[in-house]
């Protein structure tokens with residue numbers, strides 16, 4: 150993966166993609182609509198008053214929960230023409246009552262003439278009186294004044310064919326897609342609205358991918374595309390500690406940059422956890438072997454077995470494939486963590502099956518969530534051993550599945566860094582739980598699979614001390630991962646630094662749990678148990694697709710206030726710790 154999808158390769162330039170879609174005939178009249186979009190309206194952040202349990206943003210005045218949410222959101226639209234268009238800009242996509250706090254949580258997306266707008270979304274929280282006390286996410290202004298085409302002139306099948314052509318131009322022929330989802334979506338690309346089919350294509354063979362293609366529904370042009378696969382690792386130029394003998398025979402240690410990716414029983418069971426004793430939640434768990442396969446056997450078997458790879462099988466009840474056994478048992482443990490601690494029934498909270506495939510690719514130094522399942526490489530044996538062996542790696546990838554079913558944080562720039570960070574936080578915490586709640590905290594990512602010949606040198610990333618991990622100066626002058634907001638990476642590599650800036654928020658989570666002094670700010674730890682409840686609540690109730698670091702701070706503070714309420718107008722110790730932790734990492738309140 151690392152070598153298959155270096156930046157600039159994974160995202161094809163628009164001009165290259167025009168060639169691919171040239172075969173689609175564009176009628177002259179419709180061609181106009183390619184340039185038809187309105188000017189990007191200003192989106193204003195309204196979210197996020199500094200959280201306070203006593204703040205009321207909007208009074209219910211007898212309206213129903215759904216009505217008050219729409220009325221509140223509509224009140225945030227300054228443009229009178231848009232407001233006059235009525236409340237149909239916002240569509241409720243989920244509602245959730247929270248019995249622990251007596252609150253009610255509604256998620257919305259924005260739409261135009263019934264078509265959803267990509268990347269939009271709000272989270273609105275109601276108190277026991279149905280008054281709005283918190284909200285997250287931006288509201289698009291002047292939507293009604295924008296010119297947005299809403300009539301598709303190419304078919305969904307044509308759009309899928311165009312996207313497949315794009316995918317296969319990048320990774321080669323794909324015999325079997327793990328899944329292809331298609332949805333008519335309005336996409337704001339560089340200030341212009343386009344009516345597009347958003348095609349999401351999941352692949353394992355010949356390369357793991359979770360491709361997103363925005364195909365213009367009026368012209369067939371590919372407006373934008375990216376590979377949103379959620380990898381465990383940073384991109385190709387990850388430095389590693391290296392050493393060697395110099396000409397005098399003296400051992401020298403130095404930092405090098407490494408390109409990683411030179412890289413009849415079946416394993417199908419159930420994870421049983423959560424629910425009630427009488428009626429436990431049962432989640433199907435199935436692990437496959439990709440066997441780094443040759444084309445011919447795969448073609449023969451994939452017709453029988455589907456996309457996931459080969460069954461892992463044994464004639465006795467002993468499974469002789471350690472990678473498969475690890476992937477299988479780790480997914481059971483991570484599911485147990487979410488069931489026991491967060492009362493969450495699998496990744497989608499609806500009991501979805503957990504599928505893993507091991508032995509993906511050749512010496513692949515990575516693991517991934519491709520929108521449907523977990524994928525694990527074998528590692529090259531030097532930089533990494535089999536990635537299936539890291540329970541925190543499994544927890545990280547599976548948390549991406551939880552995120553895509555909740556806040557659905559866009560995998561780019563700050564929202565992508567928050568996405569990565571939350572995957573690291575629950576990856577680390579689920580692993581700690583598997584060792585027992587009283588075990589000492591271990592806040593490294595991937596330490597069990599990293600540099601198998603070097604003991605005790607930590608992992609790929611560190612939540613406790615991000616700056617202890619070296620990072621190529623391609624990502625800035627620091628030479629290590631950043632641990633405060635002012636040191637964040639602002640370039641374009643790594644989708645805007647999603648695996649880099651995640652470390653900043655990781656440090657906040659560590660400080661909240663364990664405490665410590667960071668850049669002169671003293672933080673009092675409140676335990677891992679309270680920390681995971683705060684972050685889970687922030688993820689599932691407050692964060693939205695576009696949330697940045699500032700909203701992460703506000704969502705964590707709001708969650709702390711919900712769970713550990715103010716007394717006599719004063720924040721609880723827990724809330725003060727969250728505030729101090731975000732002060733320490735330099736994320737401003739406003």
Ligand SMILES: [Ca+2]
Pocket residue numbers: 541577580591592593594595596
């Ligand atoms: Ca770990």
Ligand SMILES: [Ca+2]
Pocket residue numbers: 596598599600601602603604605606607
């Ligand atoms: Ca090691």
Ligand SMILES: [Zn+2]
Pocket residue numbers: 379380381382545546549569572
């Ligand atoms: Zn990830």
